[in-house]
Amino acid sequence: MKRSLFGRLWPNATAVVLFAGFVFPVYWMFATALKPTGDILSEDPVWFPTDITFEHFGTATDVDHFWTYVTNSLTVTVLAVLFALVIALAGSFALARMRFRGRRGFVIGFMLAQMAPWEVMIIAMYMIVRDASMLNSLVPLTLFYMMMILPFTILTLRGFVAAVPKELEESAMVDGCTRAQAFRRIILPLLAPGLMATSLFGFITAWNEFALVLVLNKDAGAQTLPLWLSSFQTQFGDDWGATMAASSLFAVPILILFVFLQRKAVSGLTAGAVKG
Amino acid sequence: MTVQTERPPSGPADLREADGGKGGGPTPPAASRAGALAPYLLLLPALVASVLLLGWPLLKDVLLSFQNLNMGQLIQHVTEWNGVDNYQETLTSEDFWRVTLRSILFTAVNVVLIMVLGTLTGLLLARLGRRMRVTLLLGLVLAWAMPIVAATTVYQWLFAQRFGVVNWVLDKLGWHSMADYSWTSSQMSTFFVVTVLIVWMSIPFVAINLYAATTTIPGELYEAAALDGAGAWRSFTTVTLPFLRPFLYATTFLEIIWVFKAFVQVYLINGGGPDRLTEILPVYAYVEGVGNQHYGMGAAIAVLTIAILLGLTAYYLRIVLKQEEDEL
Numbered sequence: 001m002k003r004s005l006f007g008r009l010w011p012n013a014t015a016v017v018l019f020a021g022f023v024f025p026v027y028w029m030f031a032t033a034l035k036p037t038g039d040i041l042s043e044d045p046v047w048f049p050t051d052i053t054f055e056h057f058g059t060a061t062d063v064d065h066f067w068t069y070v071t072n073s074l075t076v077t078v079l080a081v082l083f084a085l086v087i088a089l090a091g092s093f094a095l096a097r098m099r100f101r102g103r104r105g106f107v108i109g110f111m112l113a114q115m116a117p118w119e120v121m122i123i124a125m126y127m128i129v130r131d132a133s134m135l136n137s138l139v140p141l142t143l144f145y146m147m148m149i150l151p152f153t154i155l156t157l158r159g160f161v162a163a164v165p166k167e168l169e170e171s172a173m174v175d176g177c178t179r180a181q182a183f184r185r186i187i188l189p190l191l192a193p194g195l196m197a198t199s200l201f202g203f204i205t206a207w208n209e210f211a212l213v214l215v216l217n218k219d220a221g222a223q224t225l226p227l228w229l230s231s232f233q234t235q236f237g238d239d240w241g242a243t244m245a246a247s248s249l250f251a252v253p254i255l256i257l258f259v260f261l262q263r264k265a266v267s268g269l270t271a272g273a274v275k276g
Numbered sequence: 277m278t279v280q281t282e283r284p285p286s287g288p289a290d291l292r293e294a295d296g297g298k299g300g301g302p303t304p305p306a307a308s309r310a311g312a313l314a315p316y317l318l319l320l321p322a323l324v325a326s327v328l329l330l331g332w333p334l335l336k337d338v339l340l341s342f343q344n345l346n347m348g349q350l351i352q353h354v355t356e357w358n359g360v361d362n363y364q365e366t367l368t369s370e371d372f373w374r375v376t377l378r379s380i381l382f383t384a385v386n387v388v389l390i391m392v393l394g395t396l397t398g399l400l401l402a403r404l405g406r407r408m409r410v411t412l413l414l415g416l417v418l419a420w421a422m423p424i425v426a427a428t429t430v431y432q433w434l435f436a437q438r439f440g441v442v443n444w445v446l447d448k449l450g451w452h453s454m455a456d457y458s459w460t461s462s463q464m465s466t467f468f469v470v471t472v473l474i475v476w477m478s479i480p481f482v483a484i485n486l487y488a489a490t491t492t493i494p495g496e497l498y499e500a501a502a503l504d505g506a507g508a509w510r511s512f513t514t515v516t517l518p519f520l521r522p523f524l525y526a527t528t529f530l531e532i533i534w535v536f537k538a539f540v541q542v543y544l545i546n547g548g549g550p551d552r553l554t555e556i557l558p559v560y561a562y563v564e565g566v567g568n569q570h571y572g573m574g575a576a577i578a579v580l581t582i583a584i585l586l587g588l589t590a591y592y593l594r595i596v597l598k599q600e601e602d603e604l
Binding site (some may be wrong): 226 | 312325326330337400404430438444479530571589
C-alpha cells in the first residue's frame, strides 16, 4: 500500500512538534542557567544563550550547606540502592528459580507493596521515627528509601534471573559447583544489565524523594538536594538563573545515566515489573 | 494498602504445577530439609524489611487515626484514644468530600490525557522512520528522566508571571491579557499548570513501553487481516488493540496510582493554593496533619485516602493480579 505524500509527511511533522514539546523545558532549563541575568529578564526571550556565563552555578552552589546536601543525597541514595540490590537479589533468585509454597503470595505481595502510597503515610512514618528519636538522621531515610525501591527491584530482577537459561546453572552444578557457586559464577555476571537497570530506577526514586525528607529532617545538616532545590524559589525569589542552574545540577546526573542506560532499563521494566 | 496481611508466608496458596517449566524445574539432588527452607531464607530479609518498613507504618497510620493527637499530646508523648472521632469529623466535613471529588476529577482528567496522548505517541513511534523515531525517543527519554523537583521548578519558570515564556508566547499569539498573567492566582490555572507538568512527564513511560509492546506483535497477523480485506482502522481494532489490551490495563492502573498521589508536583507548584483550592487528598492529609498539627486527623485522612485509592483501582487490581496468577 503506497502512502500519499501527505500520509508520509504528517507523522514526521507531528514527531517534530512532539520532540520540541518534550525537549523544550529541559533545553530552557539549561539555556536559562547559562544566560546572563540581563538576557533572562528581558521582554523578549533570548532563545539561544550567546554570552555564556557560569555565575548562576556559583550562586547556586554558594548556598550554606550545599556540599552537605550533596554528600547526604549521595550517601542515602547509594546505600539505599545497594541494600535493596543485595536483599532483592536473594529474594528474586528464590522467586525465579525455586518452587515452594506461598511463592505466588510473595509475588503478589511485592506487586502490592510496589504500589504503596508512601506520600500518604508520611504522618505515621514521622511518628515512628520520632518515637525512635531518629529525626534529623540519615538512617531512617536510607531504610525507607530502600523499602520504596525494594519491591520493584525484586520483581524486575526476578525477570532477569528467569531469563538466564537454567541449563547453564545446571551444567555448572553437574561440574561440581554448589548452588551458591553456580549463582556467583554463572548467574551473577549475566545479571549485570539487570542490576544496572534496576539500580538506575532505584537511584532515581531515592535521588528524587521529597515528601519524607521534608517532614523528617528539619535540620539543614541532615537534608538532601531536593529540599535545597525547592527552597531556592523562596530564598532567591526571582533569581531564575540561579534556580535553573540548581535544577540543572540536580538533573544532570540522572539525565546522563538515563540516556545511556535507557534501552536496557526499559527492556528490564517491561520484562519484570510492568507486565505488558 | 494492606499489603502484608495479604501475603501469607507459607499460606494456603495451593502450589499448582502450572509452572510451564519456567520457574520450577527438578529439585536438585541434594534436596533435603535445608533445601526446602532455602527459598524462605532467601526471602527472609525482604520479608523482614517489608514488615518493618512498610507494614509497620501502615499499621501505625491506622492506630494513629483512632487517637486524639495534636501539638500538646505530641510534645508530652501521651496517647489519647478517641475512637472513631477523627473519622466522624472527617467524613462529616464538607472539605473532605470536596477534596475527594477534586482528587478523583484531577486523577481522571490526567490519566485520560496521559493514556490517550501516550498511546497516540506510542503508535506514532511505531510508524516513524528509524532516524525520526530515535530522535523522538531521545526527546521522550529526556522528559522522562527529569527529576520531579527539577521539572517542577522549570515549569514554574516557564509559567512565571514576569518573563515566563508561556505568557510571552500567548501575548504574541494575540491573547494580550495573558502578558502578565499569574498562573498561580486561580484554582483552574494552577491545576492547568500541574496537569501540563504531569502529562508531560508521564507520556514518555506510556509511549515508549507501548511502542516496545507493538514491536512484539507478529507481522503475520497484519498480513492475515489485510488478506481478509481489513483496512487500516479495522486491522488496528482487530489486531493492534486486542494485543495491547493487557498492557493498556496495567499502565492505566499504574498511572491512576501515580497521579492520585502526586503530592510533590501539586505541593511545590503552589502549596495547594490559592486558598487551599488545589489541595488533592495527599496534600490535604499533609496540610491537616503536619501543617496544622492535627496528626490523628491527618492519619485518618490518610487511611481514607488509601481506601479510596484501593476502590479506584479495585477493578484493574483484579485484572492485573489475575494476569499475574495465570503466569505464575
